[in-house]
Amino acid sequence: MEYVGIDAIRKEYAQEKIDAGNYARGLEIYQKDIQTPTFEGLSIHPEAEPIKDTINSALRDVSIDFVSLESELINTANSYASVINNMVLRLEAVEQQIQVEHDRIKDINAICGQFPDFSTVRSYVGTNVNGNYGWIENSFTGSIQRKTSDDISLKVVDVSGNGIDGNDNVQGAVESKDSYLTDDSTLTRWEYSRYTSAKAHKAAPVPVNGDNEEARAAITLKASKEINAIKIDTDSDVIVEDVLVSYDNGLTYESTLPKEIHINDPDAKYNDPNYAYGTGIIAFPNTKYLKIRFRSNGVTDDIVCDDKGNTFPTIKRHAIIINQIRPYDAGYSTGEISTLDMVASPVDCIAVFANEYIPHHYPEQEYFKYTLTVNGIDYDVVPINAGRQGIKIIRFSDYTVNDSYVEHIKEPIKSAVLQVLIKPAPGGETPYLSNLKVCIGKVVS
Numbered sequence: 001m002e003y004v005g006i007d008a009i010r011k012e013y014a015q016e017k018i019d020a021g022n023y024a025r026g027l028e029i030y031q032k033d034i035q036t037p038t039f040e041g042l043s044i045h046p047e048a049e050p051i052k053d054t055i056n057s058a059l060r061d062v063s064i065d066f067v068s069l070e071s072e073l074i075n076t077a078n079s080y081a082s083v084i085n086n087m088v089l090r091l092e093a094v095e096q097q098i099q100v101e102h103d104r105i106k107d108i109n110a111i112c113g114q115f116p117d118f119s120t121v122r123s124y125v126g127t128n129v130n131g132n133y134g135w136i137e138n139s140f141t142g143s144i145q146r147k148t149s150d151d152i153s154l155k156v157v158d159v160s161g162n163g164i165d166g167n168d169n170v171q172g173a174v175e176s177k178d179s180y181l182t183d184d185s186t187l188t189r190w191e192y193s194r195y196t197s198a199k200a201h202k203a204a205p206v207p208v209n210g211d212n213e214e215a216r217a218a219i220t221l222k223a224s225k226e227i228n229a230i231k232i233d234t235d236s237d238v239i240v241e242d243v244l245v246s247y248d249n250g251l252t253y254e255s256t257l258p259k260e261i262h263i264n265d266p267d268a269k270y271n272d273p274n275y276a277y278g279t280g281i282i283a284f285p286n287t288k289y290l291k292i293r294f295r296s297n298g299v300t301d302d303i304v305c306d307d308k309g310n311t312f313p314t315i316k317r318h319a320i321i322i323n324q325i326r327p328y329d330a331g332y333s334t335g336e337i338s339t340l341d342m343v344a345s346p347v348d349c350i351a352v353f354a355n356e357y358i359p360h361h362y363p364e365q366e367y368f369k370y371t372l373t374v375n376g377i378d379y380d381v382v383p384i385n386a387g388r389q390g391i392k393i394i395r396f397s398d399y400t401v402n403d404s405y406v407e408h409i410k411e412p413i414k415s416a417v418l419q420v421l422i423k424p425a426p427g428g429e430t431p432y433l434s435n436l437k438v439c440i441g442k443v444v445s
Contacts (some may be wrong), residue, residue: 004379005075005424006068008035013038013064037065039445065120111270111439115384117349117393118439121304124418125436133335133422136281137231137296139357139434142332142424152327153224154182155248161217163194169205170317171303180217181325184282186233192217192320194296195304199314205306208315215296215318216241220426222250222289227427229328230285230290235322237264239295243282253291254318256284258360262297269355273385276357276434279326283429294320331428337420342438349395349441350374351384357432367431369421374413381407396444412444 017026029038039061042391096371112118124137134141156178159165167173168220170193180188194215195206232240240261244253246383261282284290299316306312343350352370370381376395382390392405396412418438424430 005072008073009064009068010038013370016137017083017138020395025293026428031379033140036069037061039065042134045402049120059407066126067258080439085434087264096130097188102268111353111437114270115439117395117441119442120352120440122392122438122440123436124337124339124438128339130338130340131336133330133337134308134330134430136432137196137281139279139281139432140337140422140436141337141432142335142422142430144330145333145428146331148328148330149225150222150366152227152329154325154327155221156219156226157182158220159192159217161215162196163192163217164206165192165217165317166190167193167302169304171304171305171311173302181322182221184324184326188323190273190322193250194318195315196299196318197315201312203306204304204312204315206304206315213318214298215320217320218293219325220250220289223287223327225262226286226288227290227327227329228286229330230280230284230292231326231328231384232263232280232292233323234264234321235323237262237297238312238320238322239297240282241293243284244291244293245284245287246291247287251308253289256360260295271388273355273383273387274357276432279357279434281357283357283432286329286427287363292325293374294319294322317385330430332424333428333432335430336421337418337436339418339438341415341417343413343416346414346444347441348412348444349393350413350416351393351439352381352418353385353437353439354383354433355403355435356383356386357434359429359431362425362429362431367423367424367425369423371419373415373417373419374409374410375415379407 010032014026014030025221026295032038039058040058049099058105073444105170111121125138126140132143134144159178165178166176174189174193176189178190181190192215193206194209194213196209199208200210232285240257240263242255242257242260246253263277263280265277266346268275296318298318300319302317302319303319304312304315350372352372354368355366358367365382371384372379372394378392379394381394382388382392384392389404391407394407394409394413397408416438420433420436422431422433
């Protein structure tokens with residue numbers, strides 16, 4: 001909306017007075033500075049009869065002042081909002097750069113510590129590779145042929161568990177509602193609590209359990225149309241124990257996870273290559289009915305209090321906190337990823353590191369194909385952290401050893417380009433590739 005402030009509104013009002021024949025008043029209003037109100041006050045003698053036109057004119061002056069002030073306040077608020085948004089964007093950019101550097105150092109420590117042949121790790125995301133692929137929630141997918149429908153909605157049917165739905169009696173807690181699970185906003189949050197203590201509490205404002213069991217909650221959801229994946233947004237450390245789907249309108253459910261997923265564990269991506277950690281994505285067969293079982297992971301620092309403000313420091317809270325759950329039903333075809341040459345100076349070895357999430361219900365087939373083009377020659381490889389057989393390291397050496405996972409070459413690695421194919425499952429569902437990195441050995445002098 002175009003800015004219209006005090007000066008513009010007042011000039012328009014002055015022109016209106018002039019057009020009505022009140023030249024003196026119009027000129028007087030026109031010449032006022034921005035800090036002087038249009039309304040100058042109105043004196044009426046107690047014994048005089050008020051003149052209707054005088055009062056109406058005064059009220060109009062007052063209304064013009066209020067409209068002008070409101071416009072200025074709105075403009076000022078928008079200006080402050082713009083400044084804050086720009087500052088937030090800059091801080092997020094700085095934070096992202098810090099996180100990138102943090103991850104780089106962590107990659108070197110974790111990956112190079114585990115595989116000492118390598119000294120450098122290069123990370124690849126959706127912004128520094130070429131090809132035809134999807135980039136969703138920090139993971140590569142097949143090429144997107146059909147986007148997720150905008151009209152898909154999720155409805156919370158039921159919440160059950162071994163604790164309390166919500167965060168009542170938690171000091172300083174933000175509002176928690178079941179509807180916040182599916183409101184398409186990461187600013188709101190849903191919480192589920194279980195309170196434990198080694199000490200008995202007769203006057204506790206919440207049910208207290210004399211054990212140290214984690215909070216467990218099962219959330220039953222219904223989608224407006226069939227979906228095949230969800231994205232779980234949470235800043236907390238929660239565990240997805242299982243995701244169950246129903247094919248008979250919610251009467252019975254079948255498990256789709258072979259094992260629980262610690263979705264926000266920052267270190268799990270180095271130890272478990274079979275899930276796209278940090279994405280929050282979980283895929284399953286097409287369904288409208290879904291049940292997600294969550295578990296907390298340890299106690300929080302929250303303080304329990306009653307309605308009078310009395311605190312209970314010995315009561316510990318186990319919490320499951322979810323910002324939102326988003327549905328997906330997109331369709332995919334084969335995706336292609338390629339990098340630029342990643343070798344500046346000759347090195348002695350190279351390998352790929354990646355996390356591959358192939359949902360449990362997908363049929364057995366080859367979903368990822370990695371090709372390292374080293375010194376102009378193509379080598380089919382598999383990630384060094386993968387559990388399957390294949391070439392995992394390409395190494396320059398003067399000797400030949402019969403290692404099934406090492407390809408020995410007779411000259412230093414002077415150029416290297418990585419190509420990855422991501423093949424969809426039948427029906428157009430996609431596997432997910434995250435934490436894609438290339439590990440490079442020491443420079444050969």
